Amino acid sequence: MSLFQNIVIILILIAGAGFLSLTEIALAGARKVKLKILAESGDYRAQKVLDLQENSADFFAASQIGLNAVAILGGILGEGAFRPYFLEFIRQFYQGPWADTIGFALSFTLVTSLFILFADLMPKRLAMIAPESIAISVINPIQVFIKICKPLAWFINVIANTLFRLFKVNTTREDNITFDDISAVMDAGAQAGVLQKQEHHFIENVFELEERTVPSSMTTRENVVYFTINESEESIRQKLAEFPYSKFLVCNGNIDQVIGYVDAKDILVRILNNQSLNQLNESTIRNVLTIPDTLTLSELLDRFRSTKEKFAVVINEYALVVGVITLSDIMITVMGDWVTPMEEDQQIIKRDADSWLIEGSTPIEDLKHALEIDEMPEEENYETLAGFMMYKLRKIPRPADIVMHGGYKFEVVDVDHFKIDQLLVTRLLEPNKNNEEESE
Missing domain, CATH: 3.10.580.10 (CBS-domain)
Structure with a gap:
């Protein structure tokens, strides 16, 4: 075959490998929640993608058959097509015994680079941008390809399943959505500007009803x-x-x-x-x-x-x-804050950017939100800020008693008949190396 014919065939192989790479990432990365919404709106292709995700063994076997076959064939054709031309070019400058090896290395590098760039890297990056829309677009032709590769894919899957059972590997995909998953989605929405700060705070509070007593x-x-x-x-x-x-x-x-x-x-x-x-x-x-x-x-x-x-x-x-x-x-x-009236006796009063006057009866969850603290130490042992102080000090606090935690200083300001009325909380500009200290 001529050089032109070899180049055309290699380009076709690259296009086929790129299509399979694009499809593989899109079908694996398509989110079920979005697909279910599209399926409920009447897009039958979305339901096909969901069905394929539920039984993905045949698809992945067929995809790997195609990708490996194309890669091997491309390497054989590419090496034979480009090696003579590289060898001829090298012999203009070098006639030694390494000329053939250098020609092979250059032709191998060229073909491999073309496949990596156009058949692997770029298609996969494109698929990650919009996996659901791409998965829906390619589902019909990929189902035809799966049927073509069905016999060999079945044989490969039998071997794979046998090995999984032998080593007791669970291949069932867990799709349960946890609070952490939802929280991560909310954080991403807040960062993207889809959720405003108040809305994000509101949704977090709804989920906290399961934890707050x-x-x-x-x-x-x-x-x-x-x-x-x-x-x-x-x-x-x-x-x-x-x-x-x-x-x-x-x-x-x-x-x-x-x-x-x-x-x-x-x-x-x-x-x-x-x-x-x-x-x-x-x-x-x-x-x-x-x-x-x-x-x-x-x-x-x-x-x-x-x-x-x-x-x-x-x-x-x-x-x-x-x-x-x-x-x-x-x-x-x-x-x-959407419904809490702004009264003079509100529990948390911000004095400036780095200090707050807080009532001892303030719930720990409200304190964490106000100070943007992710976690308090052993917080299952108390409900309020006063409880936190008593737990850390291991005594009934007195005015001027201090607890350090998380880059903040908690100082008792007022005590009325053993009840902690008010504390001064100050953000430390240089957090103490010993994150949690107690003093009287």
Whole structure:
């Protein structure tokens, strides 16, 4: 054959190998989520790609048969086509015994470079750019190629499967989507500008409902406003005016003897109708949902859904009331700054770029978001910033006690009857080599 004929055949072989390389990467890299969306919209080719991914053994066997056959044939033709011309060119300058070897090396390098560039590197890089669209475009011709190679592919797969079973290799592909996978997708979307910072934060909070327990979002015991069963009308009116809550616990003497709760709307109706409030009774007191403090927020949402309630009392293992929680508290946890009013007594106050005043009752998850800390040490042992300080110091903190962690200094500012009211958190410009230190 002439040089021109050899070049044409080599170009055809390169094109065939490039097509197989393009197809291999596109079909392997096509994401099932996008393919399912395309299939549901009516693109039958997307469903063919999904079916091929489920049973990919025949395709990969056929692809490797084609690629190796083309590479071997290209090497044989290329070496025979270009070697005489390289040899003739070399002998103009060199007549020694190495002339044939140099001619072979040059022809081998040329053919190999052409196949690497145009049949391997470029097609694979193109396939990685848009794997789903390319996979859909090539699915019909690749199915024809698989049928052509079916007999030899079956034989190769039998040998491969035998070896896999012999060495106990699991060939089943796991396609379960985990929270880490979704988180990675959200991070990529945020970096690409598809998700705004607030939206990213909102989605993260939704998934955190499975991990955050009820105490992280409840109104704590000392902040619960309640009525006693014999509460005077004047006291009821004063509490309604002073505290803008929609629901109030009713207790028999103290907060640990819960009877039920009253809706502020019911009491206001009685006031508008000029009815007496001298004593709370069965017409106004409702049964209250009681829950353990070990429930997660996700479990509480299910409990609210099943009972049709929006208000619950949180009880600890000693049957003591530790707080109350409402559906609105959970929504505030999820929505964050979107629904949290900007009040003077907000839990986290940013003083400047590197320091914050933070209440001790601030949930750890809120602290991590505010300070952009990925993880707190052994955080399963506490729920709040005050709990973190007590856990690290191994004592009841006093003002000026300090804990270092993650490039931040946590300093106790105010303590009221053993309760940590406020801390000053400062970002360290030069993080201490000893990342976690404690001092008094």
